[in-house]
Amino acid sequence: MDLEKRPEPAPEQAPEGCLVTAIRLPLRILMVVLVVPLRLVWDALVAVGRFVGRWLLLPLARAIGWVLYGLLVWPCLMLWRYVLAPVGRGLRWLGRVLLVIPAVWLYVHVLAPVGRALRDYVLVPIGRGLAWLVRVLVVVPLLAVWRHVLVPVGRVLWDALVFAWRIAGYVSRAVGRVLRWLIVDPLRWVYRTVLTPVGHVVRDYVLRPVARVAASVRAAARQARADVRRALFGPPRQPEPQVSDRREPGGAQGRTLDRSTTALTKNTFIKD
Template identity: 45%
Template sequence: MEPMDKDRRVPERYEPGEGCLTTAVRLPVRIVVLVLVVPVRLVWDAVAALGRAVHRTALRPLGRGLAWLWHTLVVIPVAWTWRTLVVAPLRWFWRSVLTPVGRGIAWLGRGLGVGLVWLGKALFVWPWVALWRYVVAPVGRGIAAAVAWLVRYVVVVPARWLYASVLTPVGRGIVWLVRGIGTVLATLVRWILVVPLVALWRYVLRPAGRALAAVVTVVVREVGAAFGHCWRVAGIISRAIGRFLGTVLRWVFVKPVRWVYRTVLTPLGHGVRNGIWRPARQALRTARETVRQTRQELRRALFGAPREPQRAAAVPPRREPGAPGTRTLGSSTTALTKD
């Protein structure tokens, strides 16, 4: 008795823990992959940093400038030229010339088509319709009836008798013979080919395939995990090297330059500004003011003092009647009685 399929299935869950194959493969694979990945990660980080710097400082401004030049020098003139020299004349030609001409041609074509259709029906359709309806159709129906009678009694009735009396028994015998031969051949093929192949698959190929698949799966999984782990370790190493180089550059270049700037250049600049630049500016401002005053004195001595502009007489505020100081008929404050 052959074992059931459910008895030969692999258990759904294995016991927790890792096998000796996984432990034996993991450590050497990770060591080899780490040695191979660390230089690649260092080169990758350096190239990525350089690419970001070049893109940020050179390529992006250059691309924006080229895009602006292209849009300003090429796109806008070409679009204006296209709209002005091509689109506008074509639109005017379409609206003013082609559309009226097309409408006239369409109207003429519709009228001519209607006339030709009517003429064609009158010359070619209606005579043939009448001939078919009143001559050909009656004659054809009679001929068809005669041919149908002849075919029925000359062909159909003998063929039906031949099928029922001869072909049906012969066909049944052939079917029975073929069915028996097919059953024998199917039995032979099953026991000679199918059963050995099924046994080979069940007891040899499938267990070997499962074992090979398990080994390949473990190796591939460990190689992938090793690549991921080593890539992360290489990133840590790369960041550490980058920080070390940044610290070295800061202590070698940035700190000395900053110390020189704060300790030497800044006091020197303040001294130059307070001791030389400000007194020079003050002296220059004083000399300029002296020259301006001297020029004014010379102009006043040669041409005299400039005339002061005459100021308009102040208009007295308007007062209400009856207020003190208002003009009367006897007062001399008007223009006619003014001395």
């Protein structure tokens, strides 16, 4: 007994004719010419579609979804739960009582016996004859057309389309590299080696000195306005000291924390 599984031999493909071989190469060239522009446009549309879908359509769709849910879905759910579902259950019970039960009884006791009788004496021979006619007139011709016409033509078209799509992908990637070499890399080099140092020089030696001069000019202008205002209207008024209304002697006559006598008791002792 052989325990190892031997691989089954691959089915041999039917040899292709001269006509298929002669058509394959021009068809591939034609597919390349037609598909390369479509692939370039397709790649560009895919990139734009990803950007638009991520940053525009997705937030807009979410907002629209919430609005539609609030305006349509939730009212429909409430209508279904509290109106349509109870009415439907009532109609289902009524239909079962009035239609289903009588129909089942009619099928079991009338139609089924009649159908079995017709099937055994009339329908079986007619069905067999119709099945044989359909097989001979429809199925066999369709299988022949599929096997000998559609499958080979479809295989050739598919091979040509796959080949052209791959070539278009190579061309698209090459165009992308060329655009990067011609535009992106030079712009990046100019930004790093030219614009950034120039910007630093302008910031350190132009903008900052100008800002300092402007600040000093603003300070001098404020001082000049203050001097002119003081010369015309005099110095600003000082706030008047607030007078306390409390009738309590101040200075040495006030109550102290380290003495046990107040000004009133002290005057009384002096008089005595």
